[in-house]
Amino acid sequence: MSRPMRFSFLIAAALAAVSCGERNGGGASSEAAAPLTIEEQGRRAFSACAICHSVKDPTEPGYASLVGPSLFGVVGAPSAHLSGYDYSRAMREANLVWDDATLDAFLQNPQQIVPRTRMAFAGEPNVERRQAIIAFLKTLN
Ligand code: HEC
Known part of the structure; x- marks a missing residue:
């Protein structure tokens, strides 16, 4: 060479x-x-929520409530959707339906959509992450 x-x-x-x-x-x-599918991306991003939210059906035996309500079946449901969970007054009186647009706005800035909510989460600024989380929430039913 x-x-x-x-x-x-x-x-x-x-x-x-x-x-x-x-x-x-x-x-x-x-x-x-x-x-990854968008639902799988959302499942990963949900790790930011999982410390406070179970995704299990609360009527199943062995369900353990965390700080927040289970998010099983939350998409399409009214705000304060779980009868067995002690919501803040703010959430009980919010009178929302958790459709795509409302969830997106709430996850971006919880305090703006439900002032004085007890959900201690600053918000997810990334729209793609919010969309992935919502796609994942839709699989919980
Ligand atoms: C630090 C704990 C905490 C974190 C982190 C958190 N949440 Fe929450 N979340 C709560 C609590 C507590 C409530 C009930 C709020 C109330 O009663 O005002 C709640 C309520 C909700 C509700 C309304 C449920 C219903 O039944 O009306 C949705 C939807 C929700 N959270 C989604 C999420 C998602 C998605 C994430 C992650 C991006 C997240 N939360 C992160 C604690 C948390």
């Missing part, structure tokens, strides 16, 4: 090593293999 050729071979090998390392970083390779 002539000198310049060997040099460019070394550069190519180094570049290949760098791009391999990138591809293996952060679990990106498995996402590339099977793109």
Whole structure:
């Protein structure tokens, strides 16, 4: 091999090593293999909600209430949808229906949509994340 050729071979090998390392970083390779559905993205984003919200059917045996109400069947339901949960007065009197638009507005800024709600969550600013979370909530019924 002539000198310049060997040099460019070394550069190519180094570049290949760098791009391999990138591809293996952060679990990106498995996402590339099977793109997540919007519901799966929402299930992941729901980890921000799961500390306070169960997604289980509260009428099933073994249901344990967390700080917030279960969100099972919440899409399309009226606000304060669970009869067994002790909602704030603000939520009991909010008189909303949890359709896509209302959920989106509430998840972006809970205090603006239901002033003095007890839900201690600042809001999800990213619209795609909110849409994914709502798609996931629709699977809970
Ligand atoms: C720190 C705890 C906490 C977090 C985090 C939280 N919530 Fe809540 N959420 C509550 C509480 C408490 C209530 C009841 C509020 C009230 O009575 O004013 C509530 C109420 C709700 C309601 C109304 C339910 C109904 O029956 O009317 C929805 C919908 C909701 N939360 C969705 C979410 C979603 C989606 C997330 C994540 C993006 C989230 N919440 C994050 C505590 C939380």
